[in-house]
Amino acid sequence: MKRIITLITLAAASLPATAQQQVISVDTSPAKAFYATDAWNKAFMGYYGVDSGTEPGVTEDTDEREVLGQIREFLQSGSDSGIRSATQAIATLVQQQQAKGVATSPMMLQIAGTLEMRNAEITNNYTEKAQILRRSEDYLRRAIEAFPNFLRAHKNLANLLFRNDRAAEAKKHFIKAVELGDKDAVTYGLLGAIFMEEGKLISSETSLRNSLMINPTILEFKQLLGNVLLQQERYGEAKEVFAELLLKRPNEVNFWMAQSNCYIALDQIDEATRNLEIVRFMGKANVPSLMLLGDVYINKEMIDEATEVYLEAIALDPSDANLSNFIRASETLGNFAAYSQAMSVITKIDGNYKDRLSDEQEIELLSLKSEINISLGKGKEAAGNLEALLKKDPFNARALLSLARYYSDADIDESLEVEQQDLQRSRYQQQAIIYYERAQNLDDQTSQVRAFIGEAQLRVQRDELELAADLLADAQSIQYQDNVQAYLDQIRAALKNRRRS
Known part of the structure; x- marks a missing residue:
């Protein structure tokens, strides 16, 4: 079964996706980087000259x-x-x-x-x-x-505008230069970057291929071509483009990561893992690459390896920008029933972000902790998490219903005398009723129905059938359910028999 993984793009923030689908953010930075290369310096020196044919x-x-x-x-x-x-x-x-x-x-x-x-x-x-x-x-x-019709002036003005983030204006002058007969690889390459930024992927690809046909040595434009192919989900072709780039620049982390995205989309998970481990071995892993590697390990059901990589990512850069991804990692581990590993990630997050969590993030972590503790059979710890959560968010339906169920089903201390056991059970049940009643007053109808049904079941345990029947009737008035109606009919029949006797 396909596992949910996270793909990243060449300089983009991490984005959740499946192995067969990825969202690629437009990235024209390789085009800007071109201006720092020898290729630009050589091209620029030619821009002082005169071509009497069009000038x-x-x-x-x-x-x-x-x-x-x-x-x-x-x-x-x-x-x-x-x-x-x-x-x-x-x-x-x-x-x-x-x-x-x-x-x-x-x-x-x-x-x-x-x-x-x-x-x-x-x-x-x-x-x-x-x-x-x-x-x-x-x-x-x-x-x-x-x-x-001054070709060279149009071209130079276009370069000036593009470098100063005025791509729309630059485009007009690049196109005019081409109309006047310009066959420069730089012109075609930068036009490709502009078309890519506009989302015109076919035009972008055509321009970039023209550029590389004229001068295949400008790697920044080849990288842009790889990005364009990724956006078109042509992963097989993109993979080969980044393979060529890696032959020229084997230490470029972005190329390894981009090719990893291609491998994941092509369901070649082992190859993706190899690439990401190479980046890690090079000592150039960053948070996006480590998170992607962790997700790949999850995809391969290598839970311990994924946990190790997630923890490494948190230690590497515990900045606020990465926090949502770290929380997602703990949730992913929990979804795979790797509860102890999920809790270790949460503990690491707590340690690094103790005083920087927003109320929403703290609530999310408390919810995850409670769910994990419940799954681990640690009821008291879960209840503590949920009660802390309610202090932050008194109207949290999930916490109210989870606490109500916890106290409804809480184990009684059998070492106590029978009378004390009954007293403890009664205290737990009263506490459960309080939480059910709070949930019944929420605006969310689904939570209201669940609260009415939950309390009705507890009332049946206490042999309070009339109250149970009223609660189920309230639930049915909000959302009718056949199974609930059958339960209500049984209780009413029991009440009828009781009155006869």
């Missing part, structure tokens, strides 16, 4: 030609100071042209905007960086206004 020609202005020569010399050094000097040279030129009333050529504006993009990359001051980026955008928009 304005080289300027005839002698001042601009002179500054172009200076820029080439500055950029040859490859240093940050060279970038700043080139940026300053062209900024000075633009200011001088404005003062003379001379229009700066589109080609020079595009180069100025591109240089400012690079200048922003090497600037650490946030305020200064924002000012530089605004100048860059202004230069590039002016270049496009002067020459609407």
Whole structure:
């Protein structure tokens, strides 16, 4: 039988799912990470140039030609100071042209905007960086206004906008660049990231495959392709994509985990376990990977191994963000009748989150403790848990009914004298009646019915048949049930016979 497990995605929070279904969160971070790679640096250097086929020609202005020569010399050094000097040279030129009333050529504006993009990359001051980026955008928009089919200006503006979380605007300029004949792997790859963010998975896949066909070495775009395939539930293909990525970056935890998701979806649990244990062995396991490994062990019914991993996850990062997953783990163990293991996880949670539990979370843990103690035959401990729960939540129907049943069926101390035993039994039953009556006054009709029936059964034990009949009639008035009616008919018949005698 399939067991409920939890799947995670490449940088997403854990999500409950079955082995045949997973929800993948959109993750465009690999696209942003691309800007820190050598591939981007090499591509960017090409963005200063001129393509006379789709762009304005080289300027005839002698001042601009002179500054172009200076820029080439500055950029040859490859240093940050060279970038700043080139940026300053062209900024000075633009200011001088404005003062003379001379229009700066589109080609020079595009180069100025591109240089400012690079200048922003090497600037650490946030305020200064924002000012530089605004100048860059202004230069590039002016270049496009002067020459609407300026391919390189559209492409550079698109990159600028995308990097600053303005994907919708960037998309228009990337598409325009493609319409103008751009065949750059970067353009296609970032378009793929934008389409993925929009949920247009087929368009995203097409763009990413075009990018990788042009340049298969950009691993960030290959990772995005793997994510897109995961979202389309094409697990077999996604698995192979992440296998290729692992050949290039075997220490990348996200790749191992993503491939594990594929294996789980394909019901290849042993392979998933192997991947997750590799991450653990590497010493790079985090809470999501450990929780996923624990769920895989649950799926394989390896309860002790799952418990060990869950406890390791709690110790690794007992932050508030992970608490709901830890509580879920204890509940999962309880569902598998692994009561002592579930209690060990709860104890660990208590130790790490003692003063940080919300009322709702504390109530949830108390409920779990009571259920586990009842299952372990520890009635007194369970009652203590339930009574503590009611202090937090006086209207908790489950706690009221569980306590009522506990006191209804509580064992009597047989070492006592008969008279004392009767007194103890009476005290327990009165306590049960109190809890049943509290549950009968709740707004939840299902709980009301259960409370009326439960008290009626107790009244029968006490030979209080008339009260039992009234309670069952109340239950039937809320929710009619054939079996309850049959029980009520038996009690009424007994009462009738009693009156005759």
